Amino acid sequence: MSNNRVSRRQFLNYTLTGVGGFMAAGMLMPMVRFAIDPALQTKADGDFVQTSQKVADLTEEPVKVDFSYEQVDAWYTSEVTDTAWVYKSGDAVVALSPVCKHLGCTVNWNSDTEHPNQFFCACHGGRYEKTGKNVPGTPPLGPLDEYEVSEQDGFVMLGKKIANTRG
Amino acid sequence: MFFNVKDVQQFQAQKDFIDTALVPLLSLDFNESKIKQSSSSAEFLMSLTAFVEQQFKGRLMLVPPFSYTEQTKNGLAVNLLKEDLQNAGFKHVLFITCDHTWTSNNEQLEVIWLPAIPLESMDSGVKKTILEEQLKQIIPKLTSKWFQS
Numbered sequence: 001m002s003n004n005r006v007s008r009r010q011f012l013n014y015t016l017t018g019v020g021g022f023m024a025a026g027m028l029m030p031m032v033r034f035a036i037d038p039a040l041q042t043k044a045d046g047d048f049v050q051t052s053q054k055v056a057d058l059t060e061e062p063v064k065v066d067f068s069y070e071q072v073d074a075w076y077t078s079e080v081t082d083t084a085w086v087y088k089s090g091d092a093v094v095a096l097s098p099v100c101k102h103l104g105c106t107v108n109w110n111s112d113t114e115h116p117n118q119f120f121c122a123c124h125g126g127r128y129e130k131t132g133k134n135v136p137g138t139p140p141l142g143p144l145d146e147y148e149v150s151e152q153d154g155f156v157m158l159g160k161k162i163a164n165t166r167g
Numbered sequence: 168m169f170f171n172v173k174d175v176q177q178f179q180a181q182k183d184f185i186d187t188a189l190v191p192l193l194s195l196d197f198n199e200s201k202i203k204q205s206s207s208s209a210e211f212l213m214s215l216t217a218f219v220e221q222q223f224k225g226r227l228m229l230v231p232p233f234s235y236t237e238q239t240k241n242g243l244a245v246n247l248l249k250e251d252l253q254n255a256g257f258k259h260v261l262f263i264t265c266d267h268t269w270t271s272n273n274e275q276l277e278v279i280w281l282p283a284i285p286l287e288s289m290d291s292g293v294k295k296t297i298l299e300e301q302l303k304q305i306i307p308k309l310t311s312k313w314f315q316s
Contacts, residue, residue: 066295102184102225103177103185103226104225105225106221106223122310123227124225
């Protein structure tokens with residue numbers, strides 16, 4: 001036993017402050033939580049989707065990369081497969097959306113023999129440079145969209161669609 | 168383009184560019200012995216046409232499938248259907264089917280016939296490869312049509 005003995009009054013004081021503190025915290029915490037809730041919510045559209053493409057296997061030549069995610073349309077959940085044209089530009093990985101900016105067909109890389117090293121849309125002959133910039137004089141009015149790109153465990157991760165930053 | 172309000176509005180605004188209609192002709196057979204096979208070919212045709220639509224969205228409208236059974240088939244006036252679509256502004260009207268009976272009057276109708284491949288037992292990766300292979304069979308038919316005009 002130590003010398004400074006705790007009196008009955010002190011003991012009760014300490015216990016009451018302790019228990020009261022917990023009770024106050026128990027009441028205040030949910031209130032605070034509710035107040036700042038919007039800031040804590042995770043944003044679903046910021047999610048990255050993993051692909052089966054290894055970053056190390058990428059070259060300067062665009063390759064087709066498929067990725068799937070779940071899409072909910074009212075009560076109908078379906079797995080949607082999307083495609084991106086992915087290539088390396090220096091050290092950076094670039095992922096372009098294959099959706100033509102004219103009327104939404106799917107563009108292909110290097111499929112037109114008359115204009116090599118360009119994205120080509122078979123529907124109306126739209127063409128895009130490798131950066132996604134539309135070739136003037138062809139139907140498309142804007143550059144191809146881009147995907148946000150990140151890397152995890154050596155695999156390419158694709159995020160949400162953004163406006164082209166390279167064209 | 169699909170046959171929904173959003174796409175149809177775009178079609179009305181861009182008739183110069185969206186000049187092709189793709190009509191699936193879907194054979195249904197409710198016979199005990201054939202119903203499973205019939206559903207399998209329907210599934211294949213629907214998946215394939217949706218894939219074609221995705222690739223050529225800006226030039227082609229995928230019309231809802233025209234379905235018939237053995238008995239109702241004769242009532243299906245495909246020639247008139249083609250006329251209706253042409254009057255609506257589609258320069259090219261193509262039919263696509265897994266039913267080989269359509270191949271006999273191919274000349275005037277322009278029917279693309281494909282053998283049905285049972286997709287139900289495949290996982291999604293294989294399914295996609297198969298559909299891509301099938302698409303490669305269709306692309307030349309579409310592009311030759313488009314280059315004619």
